Amino acid sequence: MSRPYIPSIDMIGPASAGETWAIARLISRAEAGVPEVRSAMGEIYRRAGRAHVIGITGVPGSGKSTMVGKLVRKLRDQGQRVAVVAIDPSSPYSGGSILGDRIRMSDLVMDPHVFIRSMATRGAVGGMAHAALDVVDVLDIGGFDKIIIETVGVGQDEVEIAKSSHTTVVVSAPGLGDEIQAIKAGILEIADIHVVSKCDRSDANRTMTDLKMMLKDGVGQALTRGWVPPVLGTSSLNEEGFDDLVAAFDKHLTALDGPAGEARRAQISAFRLKKATETLMLERLRRDGAFDTYTPRVAARETDPYAAATAIADAFSRI
Amino acid sequence: MSAQIRVLLAKVGLDGHDRGVKVVARTLRDGGMDVVYTGLHRTPEEVVTAAVQEDVDILGVSLLSGVQMTVFPKIFALLKEKNVEDMIVVAGGVMPDEDVVELKKMGVAEVLLQDTPPQQIIDTLTGLVEARGAR
Ligand code: B12
Ligand SMILES: Nc1nc2c(ncn2[C@@H]2O[C@H](COP(=O)(O)OP(=O)(O)OP(=O)(O)O)[C@@H](O)[C@H]2O)c(=O)[nH]1
Numbered sequence: 344m345s346r347p348y349i350p351s352i353d354m355i356g357p358a359s360a361g362e363t364w365a366i367a368r369l370i371s372r373a374e375a376g377v378p379e380v381r382s383a384m385g386e387i388y389r390r391a392g393r394a395h396v397i398g399i400t401g402v403p404g405s406g407k408s409t410m411v412g413k414l415v416r417k418l419r420d421q422g423q424r425v426a427v428v429a430i431d432p433s434s435p436y437s438g439g440s441i442l443g444d445r446i447r448m449s450d451l452v453m454d455p456h457v458f459i460r461s462m463a464t465r466g467a468v469g470g471m472a473h474a475a476l477d478v479v480d481v482l483d484i485g486g487f488d489k490i491i492i493e494t495v496g497v498g499q500d501e502v503e504i505a506k507s508s509h510t511t512v513v514v515s516a517p518g519l520g521d522e523i524q525a526i527k528a529g530i531l532e533i534a535d536i537h538v539v540s541k542c543d544r545s546d547a548n549r550t551m552t553d554l555k556m557m558l559k560d561g562v563g564q565a566l567t568r569g570w571v572p573p574v575l576g577t578s579s580l581n582e583e584g585f586d587d588l589v590a591a592f593d594k595h596l597t598a599l600d601g602p603a604g605e606a607r608r609a610q611i612s613a614f615r616l617k618k619a620t621e622t623l624m625l626e627r628l629r630r631d632g633a634f635d636t637y638t639p640r641v642a643a644r645e646t647d648p649y650a651a652a653t654a655i656a657d658a659f660s661r662i
Numbered sequence: 663m664s665a666q667i668r669v670l671l672a673k674v675g676l677d678g679h680d681r682g683v684k685v686v687a688r689t690l691r692d693g694g695m696d697v698v699y700t701g702l703h704r705t706p707e708e709v710v711t712a713a714v715q716e717d718v719d720i721l722g723v724s725l726l727s728g729v730q731m732t733v734f735p736k737i738f739a740l741l742k743e744k745n746v747e748d749m750i751v752v753a754g755g756v757m758p759d760e761d762v763v764e765l766k767k768m769g770v771a772e773v774l775l776q777d778t779p780p781q782q783i784i785d786t787l788t789g790l791v792e793a794r795g796a797r
């Protein structure tokens with residue numbers, strides 16, 4: 344049952360050859376943030392960059408997972424290898440989670456060219472798990488052409504998904520109370536493509552009209568310069584609208600070929616660097632006990648959070 | 663960011679009893695674990711494929727339909743075939759004592775039957791992962 348620990352660096356070979364166990368294990372180590380995996384992740388990052396990364400967000404229950412299931416089928420029909428990273432929220436109380444997105448993608452499981460991975464946000468704000476982008480890199484070297492990230496759209500900081508994917512889809516559903524819940528959540532701006540889901544419902548037309556009106560009124564500024572985000576309708580129930588959606592992916596990918604795409608890629612890289620730096624800095628500060636030193640003094644009001652933070656930051660910049 | 667325990671909970675075959683597995687899912691979530699639930703009516707092949715992609719520490723199969731003696735041998739054969747022999751397999755639900763003995767011989771790490779208190783489920787699974795060590 345047990346077996347010797349395989350160093351992460353030795354798993355890059357099998358992962359690149361498409362070995363599921365190696366891809367899956369590298370993802371686990373990246374997610375756990377084990378220090379041993381870091382140099383391997385560096386190598387993986389340098390090799391990655393081929394895949395088209397598509398982010399899908401929208402308020403809870405808007406039909407994202409079901410849509411991803413149908414979408415993957417279409418992409419498979421085109422012969423593309425597809426990976427899905429499905430992110431659900433962690434419980435703020437226990438830190439645990441129930442990850443159920445997979446249930447809606449059940450009929451894809453036996454396809455050897457589809458890989459589905461569930462992740463919990465683990466305290467990350469913005470609907471993205473901390474390690475989601477490392478996971479994307481592993482899948483990228485694993486040979487997947489399209490990588491779809493499904494995130495929880497709760498409207499805190501969804502910009503994260505836009506800064507992490509080449510193409511961002513925002514899903515709005517009819518009949519969830521508000522006309523366009525995405526407005527309330529403040530996530531309309533990040534869309535490269537808008538989708539109104541559940542178009543088999545009679546109230547879908549109205550959602551579609553409302554959304555188009557709102558966009559005409561200037562809500563939302565395309566992240567890709569020169570790109571006008573289309574508004575598409577889909578029904579997962581009747582499997583309608585997915586050809587247009589897949590065509591829109593291709594169009595957006597083409598639009599990313601020029602300078603607009605370079606800007607987008609630069610933005611993603613800047614985001615990665617910032618995230619990596621934050622993670623490492625926090626880790627070192629914790630390890631060096633910076634917080635432990637100052638917390639009691641802040642608590643006793645001998646000093647204040649700003650002065651303490653300044654001292655910590657000053658010490659840091661001297662390293 | 664330490665390694666949080668990941669568990670996949672599965673129902674295999676025609677067994678439609680899902681109260682127990684849902685109780686266990688919530689119990690483990692409240693115990694701080696990430697729980698992937700794959701829903702009702704899966705085949706052993708689907709369950710093992712999902713467990714390998716999810717790279718869970720523990721594959722937990724809930725069975726109340728009496729088919730444990732055919733399901734678990736298939737699961738172990740599939741895990742071996744997929745080069746994943748370090749996955750911990752546990753069982754739960756309703757099954758006779760003599761089957762429990764056989765299942766453990768087969769490699770099922772633990773069998774937790776009805777009325778197992780929530781904390782005991784959490785502690786048992788945590789213990790199994792700790793005993794296994796880093797992977
Ligand atoms: C409720 C129930 C039903 C409900 C199920 C509702 C639902 N959605 O779950 C209904 C009425 C639908 C039902 C139908 C049937 N049932 Co029924 N049902 C029961 C009953 C009374 C209780 C099961 C239950 O929910 N217990 C409560 C939960 C919380 O407990 P649990 O499931 O055991 O889970 C606990 C542990 O086992 C453990 N656990 C469970 N899974 C896992 C997994 C892991 C990984 C871990 C660590 C732990 C773990 O943790 C849980 C919490 O402590 C049992 C009798 C019994 N005493 O178990 C019969 C029973 C399971 N049913 C039985 C039968 C025969 C049927 C039917 C075939 C009857 C029929 N002829 O139609 C149908 C089949 C339906 C189907 N498609 O599968 C038999 C099964 C016999 C067997 N295995 O050989 C039983 C044992 C009754 C009996 N004594 O004959 N049933
Ligand atoms: N009528 C109709 N219902 C749908 C459609 N797509 C999904 N649903 C239903 O909408 C509900 C939510 O679907 P999911 O795919 O789980 O939605 P989600 O956005 O992934 O949900 P979370 O991951 O929980 O945020 C389910 O009950 C689906 O059956 C559709 O095209 N038409």
Ligand SMILES: [Mg+2]
Nearest residue numbers: 407408444493
């Ligand atoms: Mg979902």
